[in-house]
Amino acid sequence: MGKFQTIDFYKPSKQTYQLLPFRFSRLNKNSIILTNLVGEYHITDNDTLNKFVNHDMSEEDDVYKDLRSKHFLVDDKSQIGKNLLSIKYRTKLARLSEFTSLHIFVISLRCEHSCPYCQVSRQSDDKVKFDMSKSVASKSIDLALKSPSKNIKIEFQGGEPLLNFSILKYIVEEAKARNTNKNLAFVIATNLAVITSEILDYCLLHDIHISTSLDGPKELHNKNRPRPGKNSYEKTIEGIKLSREKLGFDKVSALMTTTGASLKQVKSIVDEYLDLGFDGIFLRPLSPYGFAIKTKKFSEYTPQNWFDFYTEGLDYIIELNRQGIKFKEFYTSMILSKIFTFNDPGYVDLMSPSGVGIAAVLYNYDGNVFASDESRMLAEMGDNTFKLGNVIDNEYEEIFLSDALLDPLEESFAYSAPMCNDCAFENYCGADPVYHHAMKGDFLGRKPDSDFCFRNMSVFKYIFKKMESDSFVKDLFMKWAQ
């Protein structure tokens, strides 16, 4: 027997590692994404995955240290990995105890626009009965300030909320007066058609942000958003400029909605946003609610049509960045935040447990409380499934512990849903009980024929494909995630 052990003695044994929980999904025929318990990912091939799972890998394999550092395995040198995973998991879910941050006040259903894709049942502007009253506003403020969240954003919606400006002022001033320990923020979702210097002076005084609708170039925007005078585009552009002059450039944001007419002009739409100095765009599909269903706008295009529109737009935006023009696609950015950070962007559609009630809640003009903006759109179609109560009749606890909220949250939870529970993208995805209820009649839906699942899976795979094939895109996307 020699004095020293042979070199094989010091080589790690093949059986010394233990798998940590992970899931895998195929990106294409031989490319597989693995994600661990908290969404950290690794992309590999069939052979490597089989070798890894069968414990045929050793520390000498190039990929071994990578899998260990990303918590896909533990060995004698990395038992702390389990503790780190549990801390990361807790961090990731910490937001759940701090609900609800977005409070939507629908202060008027009146609107002077008549957009055929509108998801709200608009009322003509002479029907004062569709305005929020002071008593409903007062109770709604109390409920909003009762939320555990430290940060409370009050968003005024309609209809056109500026048509009930007196109640908007009442809510801003009362919320500020009654607030003792919250960080309050205000935003008005407005088409800007009736904005004035006086209104903007008030917004400046109370640090109120403006969010408007801009669907793209003049012809497209005016086609999508008819109003008397056929000048919605002109009014919006004028309003954006005036708002920026009064409030500052970064206090004004815009949101577009994709219609059938948008599909062939994504580059023009992006250019419109660029020309106006916006730093990004949300290539947002139509939702299956309200007028969008009645006018058949929703069925103008398929999920595949939207995905083609999105990818063309995203590719164009990437090329703009390659040329040195900084510009983002916001849906992609939110997903990237979920991929690369533990900060949840709080977007209702991309949360599991679902963001309804947790991320956002809505107080309707008549005092009815809904679990989300989409929930009241559904109610406008006669479906009150997601009505949580009424601000006059119900206390906070009755509203937020109601079965109308807890049942959809529990039943739609993606972590325990068939197919979602073994999907590698589950950490980045959401549960959308309102969408699935509207489309399929139950909170969960069957994922193989869910348009929601198709859209998100397609987007996730496209994001990884772009990052894996182009180092510039990976660097860019990591910046977007911040």
Place this chain on the structure above:
Amino acid sequence: MERKLIISKNIYSLTTLKKAAYRYINIFSINFLEEDEAYTCILTFSEKCTDLKADYYSDDFKKEILDQDLREIIKAETEPTRNLILAHAFSKTGLVENG
């Protein structure tokens, strides 16, 4: 239109087959028949489906069974660790006091 697959019970579990089949719920319906040594899977496609597509999806289903089998292996090995990590993660939240 139907396709019949015979799968050895010694190699794959019924859970694995069911999970694989769920992913094709929008493409075909399936009947499982249990015999001594095997499960017979009868895949029924809609009348609109072509032979070519039915063959393609039957093959794809077989590949999915392999993936699901691998998922079962991973789950069996990692489930105790996952439960431990989750219990630890929630141990300071008060959520498990009555658990």
